[in-house]
Amino acid sequence: MALLRAAGLALAATGAAHFAAPQVFEPISKLAFPQDTAAWIKRNGATELALGLALTTQKTRKIGLVGTAVYTAWLGARTAYNSKNPQ
Numbered sequence: 001m002a003l004l005r006a007a008g009l010a011l012a013a014t015g016a017a018h019f020a021a022p023q024v025f026e027p028i029s030k031l032a033f034p035q036d037t038a039a040w041i042k043r044n045g046a047t048e049l050a051l052g053l054a055l056t057t058q059k060t061r062k063i064g065l066v067g068t069a070v071y072t073a074w075l076g077a078r079t080a081y082n083s084k085n086p087q
Contacts (some may be wrong), residue, residue: 001058008055008064013044013047032078034087047071 017023022041035042051071054064 001023001061004065005056008052008061009050011068012052015045015047015049017050018042020050032075032082034082035044044075 001034021071022038022045025041025044026037029041029044030037048071051064051068054067
């Protein structure tokens with residue numbers, strides 16, 4: 001479980017980085033969110049921060065794992081859709 005805790009801390013740090021250095025995330029975020037990218041960077045940062053923190057404790061780990069899986073699938077689907085249907 002130490003690995004999941006470390007992964008959670010890494011994901012939470014990545015989420016926080018969306019606010020500290022949003023320009024770093026702009027190129028990849030534009031693929032999934034070509035419109036209103038700046039707002040989506042903040043939303044994704046908040047989501048990743050929350051999911052990462054959920055992974056760090058045993059009490060919230062299961063919901064954190066489910067949420068991370070759903071979030072990853074959703075991001076992948078958005079990216080795939082927008083790459084096939086550019087706006």
